[in-house]
Amino acid sequence: MAEQQPAITLERVCKSFGNNRVLHEVSLVLPAGKILVMLGPSGTGKSVLLRCLVGLMKPDSGRIFVEGQDITALDERRSAGREQMFALRRKFGMLFQDGALFDDMCVGDNVAFPLRQHAKMSERQIAERVAEDLERVGLKNVQRKMPAELSGGMRKRVAFARAIALRPRIVLCDEPSSGLDPVMSATLDELILDLHRSLNMTFVVISHDTAEARTIADYIGLLYKGELQEFGPKEQVLRSSRLAINQFFDRSTDGPIQVL
Amino acid sequence: MEFLHFVRRALVAQFSGPPPRDEFVRHALDAGVGSLPLLTLLTIFAGMNLSVQAYGTFVRFGGQDLLGLFCGVGGIRELYPVMAAVICGARIGATLAASLANMQISEQVEALEVMAVDPMRLLVAPRLWAVTLMLPLLCGYADVVGLAASYWAATEQMGVNGGTFMEQVRDIVHLSDLAAGVFKGVVFGWLVAIVSCYHGYRALKRDGAEGVGVATNRAIVHSAVLCIVLNMFLSALLYVR
Amino acid sequence: MLNRSFRWFEACAAFVEFLCAVCRCLVTGPRYLRETLRVMDLLVRRCLIPVGLAVAPVGAVISLQGAGLFRMFGAESLLSSLLATAIFREYSPALASVMVAAQAGSSIAARIGTMKVRGQIDALAVMSVDPIRYVVVPGLIACVIVTPLLSVLTTLLGLVSGWFFAVPVMGVDHGSFLANLYAQVSLVDLWVGLGKCMAFGTAVGLIAGFLGLRTTGGAAGVGKAANDTVTMTIVLILVADYFVSMALLRLGV
Numbered sequence: 001m002a003e004q005q006p007a008i009t010l011e012r013v014c015k016s017f018g019n020n021r022v023l024h025e026v027s028l029v030l031p032a033g034k035i036l037v038m039l040g041p042s043g044t045g046k047s048v049l050l051r052c053l054v055g056l057m058k059p060d061s062g063r064i065f066v067e068g069q070d071i072t073a074l075d076e077r078r079s080a081g082r083e084q085m086f087a088l089r090r091k092f093g094m095l096f097q098d099g100a101l102f103d104d105m106c107v108g109d110n111v112a113f114p115l116r117q118h119a120k121m122s123e124r125q126i127a128e129r130v131a132e133d134l135e136r137v138g139l140k141n142v143q144r145k146m147p148a149e150l151s152g153g154m155r156k157r158v159a160f161a162r163a164i165a166l167r168p169r170i171v172l173c174d175e176p177s178s179g180l181d182p183v184m185s186a187t188l189d190e191l192i193l194d195l196h197r198s199l200n201m202t203f204v205v206i207s208h209d210t211a212e213a214r215t216i217a218d219y220i221g222l223l224y225k226g227e228l229q230e231f232g233p234k235e236q237v238l239r240s241s242r243l244a245i246n247q248f249f250d251r252s253t254d255g256p257i258q259v260l
Numbered sequence: 261m262e263f264l265h266f267v268r269r270a271l272v273a274q275f276s277g278p279p280p281r282d283e284f285v286r287h288a289l290d291a292g293v294g295s296l297p298l299l300t301l302l303t304i305f306a307g308m309n310l311s312v313q314a315y316g317t318f319v320r321f322g323g324q325d326l327l328g329l330f331c332g333v334g335g336i337r338e339l340y341p342v343m344a345a346v347i348c349g350a351r352i353g354a355t356l357a358a359s360l361a362n363m364q365i366s367e368q369v370e371a372l373e374v375m376a377v378d379p380m381r382l383l384v385a386p387r388l389w390a391v392t393l394m395l396p397l398l399c400g401y402a403d404v405v406g407l408a409a410s411y412w413a414a415t416e417q418m419g420v421n422g423g424t425f426m427e428q429v430r431d432i433v434h435l436s437d438l439a440a441g442v443f444k445g446v447v448f449g450w451l452v453a454i455v456s457c458y459h460g461y462r463a464l465k466r467d468g469a470e471g472v473g474v475a476t477n478r479a480i481v482h483s484a485v486l487c488i489v490l491n492m493f494l495s496a497l498l499y500v501r
Numbered sequence: 502m503l504n505r506s507f508r509w510f511e512a513c514a515a516f517v518e519f520l521c522a523v524c525r526c527l528v529t530g531p532r533y534l535r536e537t538l539r540v541m542d543l544l545v546r547r548c549l550i551p552v553g554l555a556v557a558p559v560g561a562v563i564s565l566q567g568a569g570l571f572r573m574f575g576a577e578s579l580l581s582s583l584l585a586t587a588i589f590r591e592y593s594p595a596l597a598s599v600m601v602a603a604q605a606g607s608s609i610a611a612r613i614g615t616m617k618v619r620g621q622i623d624a625l626a627v628m629s630v631d632p633i634r635y636v637v638v639p640g641l642i643a644c645v646i647v648t649p650l651l652s653v654l655t656t657l658l659g660l661v662s663g664w665f666f667a668v669p670v671m672g673v674d675h676g677s678f679l680a681n682l683y684a685q686v687s688l689v690d691l692w693v694g695l696g697k698c699m700a701f702g703t704a705v706g707l708i709a710g711f712l713g714l715r716t717t718g719g720a721a722g723v724g725k726a727a728n729d730t731v732t733m734t735i736v737l738i739l740v741a742d743y744f745v746s747m748a749l750l751r752l753g754v
Contacts, residue, residue, distance in 0.1 A: 056370055086377075087376070093374075094374040097367065100367035117376075118375075
């Protein structure tokens with residue numbers, strides 16, 4: 001029964017900062033084990049959506065269910081709510097835009113960090129897992145290096161290894177291809193597909209790269225001006241006659257999406 | 261208001277179990293041992309200053325023989341604790357604020373939250389403990405170094421009788437004064453740490469490098485001012501009978 | 502070790518070079534007067550409260566501890582003389598400068614450091630605007646002028662708070678407090694105080710500009726620049742203060 005439960009359900013989620021409406025009545029259902037690519041021009045609330053999913057931000061109204069559990073009902077100011085929130089977050093792994101590696105730890109310690117905090121594993125098991133995950137993202141013998149010594153692409157891959165170290169059920173990626181050359185971002189896309197196949201995780205990927213959406217997505221969403229313009233399985237969305245979607249995939253300046 | 265909320269969360273984190281050991285040791289070493297060269301240099305000069313300036317002032321009243329009294333009272337009760345606090349406010353506080361602000365703007369704090377680790381427990385609590393415990397030690401150290409420097413300047417440069425000087429210091433400075441100095445150190449240490457952590461923690465991602473600068477600046481200024489002002493109240497409380 | 506001493510040597514050379522560039526900018530135009538005034542205005546507004554808050558308690562503490570001391574010898578009336586000399590000559594300039602270093606120094610260094618890591622300094626150079634002339638010199642001039650001004654204010658504040666804690670709180674006689682206040686202060690003390698302030702202000706402006714321009718290593722580097730500026734200037738102020746006091750004492754002024 002648990003297998004049929006959707007990974008993420010959003011019900012009319014709204015969020016604004018002052019008068020600035022960032023998310024407006026966003027609703028969607030993402031089945032478990034699928035890859036969702038959320039597209040949209042910069043500054044349309046994609047990052048906010050991601051942060052609402054892990055409870056880093058609280059929506060003004062609407063509800064968010066993660067594997068059936070309502071995270072908007074948790075009150076982080078109460079210690080019980082905080083405990084539950086933390087328990088829930090263990091289902092997540094997150095790849096931050098610039099990696100967010102801890103500067104004062106070496107690569108190995110960075111990847112081992114979530115394991116040391118949460119998993120009851122011996123140091124040897126941890127070291128094995130760290131090596132395994134680093135190899136999975138195509139890095140070998142970098143455990144002793146400091147994050148500052150790595151290139152942007154390597155940093156992102158290390159961050160990826162850290163995000164999946166605890167074998168989370170859902171992995172969130174914030175602009176995985178931003179600031180990378182095309183070859184490196186293609187490598188990262190393959191990595192996502194590979195991990196998805198081998199570990200059967202649900203992915204939510206934030207991007208403005210339509211090529212990325214075509215390659216990896218099972219589901220595509222388009223967010224513009226805080227509203228979910230389009231959402232559905234990839235084939236259906238790509239066949240859509242909606243202007244906004246066509247404009248985005250055709251890279252055209254002519255259409256409903258206007259640069260202000 | 262926001263600050264009080266932060267203080268509440270920090271206190272909860274600080275007193276809910278021992279802080280993570282590695283982080284604590286690292287920050288204690290950095291705050292304590294790392295401040296030693298600077299503090300030594302500064303207290304030597306401050307102590308000599310105290311002697312020279314007091315001598316210059318007292319000579320006008322013909323009271324140069326009272327130098328020991330003044331150096332004892334002025335130095336041990338007031339100057340050295342405040343100086344240790346202000347110097348550490350500048351050095352340790354700025355380092356704390358800059359490191360936390362840097363973690364905030366590069367999303368490392370959010371990364372911790374996503375990994376279900378409470379940043380207050382992992383980042384703030386060990387810093388609070390480290391500075392609160394190290395600053396009183398630094399105060400005690402500054403007392404010794406500063407007094408020695410005052411003594412040297414008074415006897416070697418001003419020609420004051422060394423025996424009289426030490427006798428006066430022993431007369432006026434009681435064990436309770438030293439204890440009061442250490443107590444001040446504890447209070448200042450906690451204050452420097454909490455103020456600096458607050459400003460560092462409050463930096464936002466969109467502020468970028470500027471946010472780190474602002475946090476550092478505020479941490480330095482606010483902790484220095486708070487320590488000096490609080491010192492007045494503590495002195496009034498401890499010494500006015 | 503060799504590497505380290507070499508880097509130290511390199512920093513010294515860079516500082517001398519920086520100093521020459523600053524001097525060149527000071528004697529030749531163009532001068533960015535408007536920018537200088539803007540920085541001055543900013544500094545006064547930012548420093549006023551911290552400096553005031555830092556100096557007022559010192560007057561209070563001198564009165565608190567001094568009253569007890571002098572009472573032991575029945576010389577309470579001398580308290581105000583001690584207060585006035587200490588504040589005019591020593592504490593007001595030193596503390597005003599330390600607080601200017603903390604507030605203005607760190608914010609100038611942080612601002613220049615931010616510009617550096619964001620590439621704005623290079624952008625200025627590409628637009629053939631000398632960064633030293635445009636961002637360092639205005640801050641330097643502002644520091645030199647603002648520090649003595651603030652010191653005048655802090656002197657007043659220190660005396661007022663000293664009076665408050667001596668007369669109403671510790672019960673020293675109001676008449677004798679005022680009568681002895683200026684007994685030992687001469688015009689020389691005032692000038693020495695102001696002169697120190699200008700010298701310390703120069704140090705703050707120079708060090709902040711130098712370390713700000715040398716910032717490397719992104720956001721963390723900005724914090725380090727601000728931090729180093731403050732510690733270095735405080736060291737410099739205390740060390741210089743000692744030698745000035747010593748020299749004055751020898752000269753018998």
